Amino acid sequence: MTPGELERGLEAIRSGKYFEAHEELELAWRAAAPEERDFYQGLVHVAVAWYQAGRGRPVATARQLEKAARRLGPFAPAHRGVDVADVLAQVAAAREVVREGSLVLDPPRI
Numbered sequence: 001m002t003p004g005e006l007e008r009g010l011e012a013i014r015s016g017k018y019f020e021a022h023e024e025l026e027l028a029w030r031a032a033a034p035e036e037r038d039f040y041q042g043l044v045h046v047a048v049a050w051y052q053a054g055r056g057r058p059v060a061t062a063r064q065l066e067k068a069a070r071r072l073g074p075f076a077p078a079h080r081g082v083d084v085a086d087v088l089a090q091v092a093a094a095r096e097v098v099r100e101g102s103l104v105l106d107p108p109r110i
Contacts, residue, residue, distance in 0.1 A: 010110050018051035039079055042071030046108060053103040061103060065095045
């Protein structure tokens with residue numbers, strides 16, 4: 001894995017390019033050492049959750065948010081320069097929005 005894949009993935013999330021973020025982060029995930037794979041997969045789930053919300057898919061969005069929380073949790077409060085605790089708070093807020101029947105999610109700040 002190269003650091004560029006992580007940074008490109010995070011930048012794509014920041015730019016609202018969730019499909020592209022998923023692609024970059026998946027490359028990082030596949031190349032990561034076993035002990036870090038859940039971190040990258042958690043970020044993939046974040047990107048895919050927002051992508052699914054944009055496609056109007058509440059069940060898929062909720063599932064991705066749940067997976068993101070589960071995979072990223074062990075890496076809190078921070079890992080590889082990512083404020084994981086803040087990402088988890090954003091995921092929790094998004095999960096509540098989806099539970100209330102909306103898919104209008106605040107853009108993730110990573």
